[in-house]
Amino acid sequence: MTDIIHLLPDSIANQIAAGEVIQRPASVVKELVENSLDADARHIHIIITDAGRTLVQVIDDGKGMSTTDARMSFERHATSKIKTTGDLFALYTRGFRGEALASVAAIAQVELKTRRAEDEMGTLLKIAGSKVESQEAAFCAVGTTISVKNIFFNVPARRKFLKSNETERRNIFTEIERIALVNPAIEFTVIENDVQTMHLPPANLRQRIVQMQGKGINQQLIEINEETTLAKIHGYISTPQFAKKGRASQFFFVNNRYIRHPFFHKAVMTAYEPLISAAENPNYFICFEVEPDTIDVNIHPTKTEVKFENERTLWQILMVTVKESLGKFNAIPSIDFDTADAPDIPIFDPSKPASMPKVSVNPDYNPFQASHGDGSRASRPRLDWEQLYKGFENEGKETSVSPDPNAALFQAGHSSSLTSPKHYQYKQKYILTSVKSGLMIIDQHRSHVRILFDKYLSQITDRKGISQRVLFPEMIELTSSEASSLSEIMEDMEALGFELSDLGNNTFAIQGVPSELQNIDAVALVRSMIDKNIETGCNIQEEVHESLALSMANFTAIPVGKLLSEEEMQLMVNQLFACQSPNHTPDGKAIITVISDDEMDNKLKSF
Numbered sequence: 001m002t003d004i005i006h007l008l009p010d011s012i013a014n015q016i017a018a019g020e021v022i023q024r025p026a027s028v029v030k031e032l033v034e035n036s037l038d039a040d041a042r043h044i045h046i047i048i049t050d051a052g053r054t055l056v057q058v059i060d061d062g063k064g065m066s067t068t069d070a071r072m073s074f075e076r077h078a079t080s081k082i083k084t085t086g087d088l089f090a091l092y093t094r095g096f097r098g099e100a101l102a103s104v105a106a107i108a109q110v111e112l113k114t115r116r117a118e119d120e121m122g123t124l125l126k127i128a129g130s131k132v133e134s135q136e137a138a139f140c141a142v143g144t145t146i147s148v149k150n151i152f153f154n155v156p157a158r159r160k161f162l163k164s165n166e167t168e169r170r171n172i173f174t175e176i177e178r179i180a181l182v183n184p185a186i187e188f189t190v191i192e193n194d195v196q197t198m199h200l201p202p203a204n205l206r207q208r209i210v211q212m213q214g215k216g217i218n219q220q221l222i223e224i225n226e227e228t229t230l231a232k233i234h235g236y237i238s239t240p241q242f243a244k245k246g247r248a249s250q251f252f253f254v255n256n257r258y259i260r261h262p263f264f265h266k267a268v269m270t271a272y273e274p275l276i277s278a279a280e281n282p283n284y285f286i287c288f289e290v291e292p293d294t295i296d297v298n299i300h301p302t303k304t305e306v307k308f309e310n311e312r313t314l315w316q317i318l319m320v321t322v323k324e325s326l327g328k329f330n331a332i333p334s335i336d337f338d339t340a341d342a343p344d345i346p347i348f349d350p351s352k353p354a355s356m357p358k359v360s361v362n363p364d365y366n367p368f369q370a371s372h373g374d375g376s377r378a379s380r381p382r383l384d385w386e387q388l389y390k391g392f393e394n395e396g397k398e399t400s401v402s403p404d405p406n407a408a409l410f411q412a413g414h415s416s417s418l419t420s421p422k423h424y425q426y427k428q429k430y431i432l433t434s435v436k437s438g439l440m441i442i443d444q445h446r447s448h449v450r451i452l453f454d455k456y457l458s459q460i461t462d463r464k465g466i467s468q469r470v471l472f473p474e475m476i477e478l479t480s481s482e483a484s485s486l487s488e489i490m491e492d493m494e495a496l497g498f499e500l501s502d503l504g505n506n507t508f509a510i511q512g513v514p515s516e517l518q519n520i521d522a523v524a525l526v527r528s529m530i531d532k533n534i535e536t537g538c539n540i541q542e543e544v545h546e547s548l549a550l551s552m553a554n555f556t557a558i559p560v561g562k563l564l565s566e567e568e569m570q571l572m573v574n575q576l577f578a579c580q581s582p583n584h585t586p587d588g589k590a591i592i593t594v595i596s597d598d599e600m601d602n603k604l605k606s607f
């Protein structure tokens, strides 16, 4: 028998490699623009025809290539960015594998025009399906222009796999957005089908965010800035008031490249947690600068997943940084604008001499500091209550949970709506109800989390969840690690009522959702369940079940700010007390507190 093993011809090897790097026109845009940035371009033009199917062209004013380099750049593993393995750990460039141009040339018709400043003439090179068709000297400006025509012209199966123009176009803009945000000093122009559809003049980060997201975002941006030995962190986060349900703009960058990082995302969300409801998402644009040898960008072919050496410490640093910025921001408007429970100020009498008003602000105020042991409730900067209502002070008492229990009682008393027993909803956040020993305060969101958690958990264990088919299945695209996490929890998700079908390529269709979920962002929920599974990293079945039930409960529980009817409050209280542990949420936050009659009497005695 003759030997049967032979080496694949380069053209086939390149096509196979191309499958990893170039999935769609957006990948071409990404690779070409990243090369332009690596070549120190200041102005980058992106020209797209037919959502990139017919043409993706990138024109830059970077350093250009010599004639030999122009030819070499299309070879596999041809790169100017690393020479030794040591360089791999000191990377500041975006590329380094030397695969992108070889891959592009394997699956499209490519034209390269390039000139360095020191050369009089440039080079024009044409290559299609990995075959060089011509190479000649050419007049051209300093910099590089690469045109990629008819992507997948020689791989019909993959060309067919391309989605609608709308989807491909959206993917292209997603890539452009990720790159442009973190390179604000670079000017970008996008021309689609001969029409200029985007122009981003050089800017700073804040201006670039506004250029890309619209003027409305400017007023919600809070700066963050922290320098530690492990990392510099800077960027912008949105004020809690602007957090919204569903998709938000959330970006992490490390050393100027976009990354996805569910673990760090959790750090940001933990910082926001006391200030927004679980279903809301803040916008954030957070850049890390770290020593290149402390990260590994190699773990994902498209390099959006990055492993950090000091992940846990960075998690803490990030969480505290975001908290601090939110704290600084929050201290001001809550004094200025939140007058709902401020005391009446006597009407100004012009006949009396004016005196300086006495208002004191606690400079060390931190809205995250537990006011009364709950660990997550915000206390507000206080007006000088003592001056205004002598003895009307409650600071430091163990039992209260409301940010300002005095005001709560004060208001309730005034509106005389707290007749006994009557549930009273305070600030669309707490349910107040009278119990034998005093006044009970129930956090409505947390209470609902507990009720739903118990319900979902028993659905998982009894495999009783009822699924409701959706009319228009939504697609969810995952990274490989997310997809493998999803397969771990798939069976339990089905027990809850999800129906997910694997479309291959780490893409899933959500065909059905638990029947009790209505008007929810199913993609965001599935994502949050996957993220939670990755983050907890547990594989003990019970814990997996609990984590799934908790993320679903957090996602679907009624938020703070929801007005409840008397019947709804009644139902909530009944259901809460039917739970085995009504006092705490599954993750240990207090749900209930009681202010005893004695305490109230004591407080009022000094009046």
Ligand code: ADP
Binding pocket: 031, 035, 036, 039, 060, 062, 063, 064, 065, 073, 074, 078, 079, 080, 081, 094, 095, 096, 097, 098, 099, 100, 101, 102, 143, 144
């Ligand atoms: P990598 O970026 O990983 O090095 P690529 O295949 O993307 O690999 O590019 C190969 C090489 O071609 C780069 O290392 C660089 O030297 C050169 N190159 C590619 N694009 C440009 C450009 N726009 N300007 C200058 N040089 C470029």
Ligand code: MG
Binding pocket: 031, 034, 035, 094, 095, 096, 098, 100, 101
């Ligand atoms: Mg590259």
